[in-house]
Amino acid sequence: MRTLAFASALLGLALLLVATIAGGLVTPGYDHARQYISELGATGAATGPAVSAAFVVSGALQAVFWILCIRLLPGSRLVAAGFALSALNGLGLLAGGVFPCDAGCSLSDPSLSAVLHDVLGGLGYLCGVAGILLVAMAWRTDPVRRRLSGLALLCGMPGVMLIWMIHPGFELFGLAQRGLELAIAVWTLAIAFAVRRAPAG
DSSP, X not given: OHHHHHHHHHHHHHHHHHHHHHHHHHSTTOOTTTSOGGGGGSTTOTTHXXXXXXXXXXXHHHHHHHHHHHHHSOOOHHHHHHHHHHHHHHHHHHHHHHXXXXXXXXXXXXXXXXXXXXXXXXXXXXHHHHHHHHHHHHTTTOTTTHHHHHHHHHHHHHHHHHHTTOSTTSTTHHHHHHHXXXXXXXXXXXXXXXXXXXXXX
């Protein structure tokens, strides 16, 4: 089960990274600093079907990883709640693939799919950051996992600020989104390696 969890985390993150980089490379004029990742999977985009599929698979893998963590890294209810919230972030990514945004992720007269994309994806981000901070609180007095608690704060606190910067009113909203994704990815990798090192049983 530890191998499955570790592989799910790594494959999920790698798939999202590859889809984002490759999609940007084949989309003329795409600007990672000033455009959403979701624009690569938007309705009508040349890369739409492939990137949306990557969102679905990546989100599912990440959700599976965090659910397995509840079993593999047992702790307080606060830890379990934190992992469950991180799983909801994965499901938010999955939903973003099932319900793509409109062309260019335009907010003008959005379709139902675009509304669901924004609402579920946004809630996923909120849950992901909240999950990181819950685990940080739960492990702050744990002598074995105190360092992970510190890392959680380093990932979670900037994540709180970056969430509010992911809107068109901020010029570099694409960069802010990637910063948030990076913070979540670093935390995911740290827990994945903790799971891999955890004693059996």
